[in-house]
Amino acid sequence: MESDLGLWAIPIAMLGGAIRVSTPFLFVSLGEVLTERSGRINLGLEGTLVFGAMSGYAVAFLTGNAWAGVGAAAICGALFGLLHGLICSLPRVNDIAVGIALMLLGMGLAFFFGKPFIQPVAPDLPSISFGWWSDLPQVRAALQVNVLFLIGIVAAVALWWMFRATKVGLVIRVVGDSTDAARAMGLSPPLIRTLATAAGGAFAGVGGAYLSLFYPGSWNEGISSGQGLMAVALVIFARWNPIYCFWAAILFGAAGALGPALQSVGVSTGYYLFYAAPYVLTLGVLIATSSPTRAMTGAPGELSITK
């Protein structure tokens, strides 16, 4: 059965890979959309992702419940976001630099506390099989969809609706577009930005828990290789729209699955170069969507990265 597929195995493996690999991109980029819409950028989500992966795995192992791990990762992510938000509320502190510092701190703390959890096996998150209609084992494997992926889709739609139709969404957008207008409305921009950053951190923490609890499904120090950072770039590509974030995450997931897919059909030359595909894609997307002269459409007015 396996040999019949030939080169068709590559798109099937990439589809499956896109669904599996995209979930952390989706959660981190949704968190970053929430943060950036409030006018602040959190580059530290890479560190939050790694710490979320570690704390989620550790708690899932200690309690025997994968969902407890997801909850712990969300709480840890929120704490990192809160720290970022509070530091950035100090006058004259650069949010990009704070993000870099918290990225290094988050990774350092994750490696520090994660040492004892590299060996043990924690329970996995459940997944739902959507491939029951097919006889092909590859298709079935590709359509093993994790519950968190579905939650991510729901969250993307919910965030889109929130920004579009609710008071909370409007408040975040006002703060993100003009500090002065927000002050005139009696809002406190630092408070709202801090809360938005904390909520965004919680999303990134959940994305990390997915890494360690489902795919690749174990905790080690190389678990994230820049997904958190790529997700930040992805937000620019997605024009700060949660629905576009979903499609962008799928695209990035497929790029990330290219290397393993080619390897599975026996292509081994240039193996490392295919692993660089997501980074090259991210950079290409940044180059294509940035502009030196005009402000980006859809960008929050107070965002330092686009000013």
Added chain:
Amino acid sequence: MAMTTPPITGARDILSPDGWLAALARRSEAVVIPFCALLAGLAAFSLFLLMQGKSPADFYSIVYMGGFGSSFSWQNTLSRTAPLLLAALCVALPARLGLVVIGGEGAIVLGGVACGAVAGLLIGVPGVLGIPLMAAAGALAGAVWIGAVGALRHYRGVNETIASLLLAYIAIALMNHLVEGPLRDPASLNKPSTAPLAEQLRVGDLPGWNVHWGLIAGIVACIAAWVLIERTTWGFAARIAGGNVRAAQVQGLPVGRLIIGFTALGGAFAGLAGVFEVAAVHGSANASLAGGYGYTGILIAFLARHNPLAIIPVAILLAGFEASSGLIQRRMDLPDATVLVLQGFVFVAILCSETLYGRFRLFAPERWRTA
């Protein structure tokens, strides 16, 4: 200092905004605040250690022993200082233009690979000729890599922080590809590497020391960068452009060339760090090049407030922490990430301290008398 002190005639003269005390006060702000932030970061890390049930006093005494306590530990520290000096310049030079470039790791890696690749072509060439060629190749590779970040920033408006870090990941993938493929020495079985450098192409140690020449190169680079920034029109123009791009353009300054030049120069220094890692430490280019020097360099540049001369002592201090990492693991049963946590605490403290500038009347002689 005492020789140049003018005669003290009265209390009013000492407090005058033009006096030496005022000049000292103005200059000391940029030293005292980062130093206090460093102490605050170390204090926070001490609390962290106490929460882990470890003694901070033990920790710092082991750091002193492992990093600065003996001539052996000094040599270990100074050997690690060399790449850190060069990596920090890769952050500090673009920072003069207001750019946050954090992908120095990529330039280090590619500089090392370029050095290993060129060394393969220089089999019979004497070291006097070969080593400068290798250094030029490494510096060029780094300059192209980070210069591209500057070019993307200027011509396309691409965020330099994200672009540089993405390029660092791409550089590491490129290194893995080259070292395991086209440039691989078939004899390197366990750890794929380029062919070992010929004996005459190795960079040796300073006379009487167990520290390679990269330390001198790094210190010279820091001094040269300081002269460039503080004593040339190029450096002056870069500071104007870093403060306000519009104003610089109105003045007719070549902002694009400044951005590309400063990023490329920073990248060349980081590439040189890779060259010394290959030619003086590892002997061939392999995955050990991605050792995290580029990331520690970010912290050093911020601690030094992007002043190339201040980078020298700060780099020595952080190299000492890294040099004692092994001893900390063995003596205190702490994981190797302990130094990363320490660096994280110090980094956060130093960024928080940015908010303190201009808040103390002590450092502002103009406001001394209005008390």
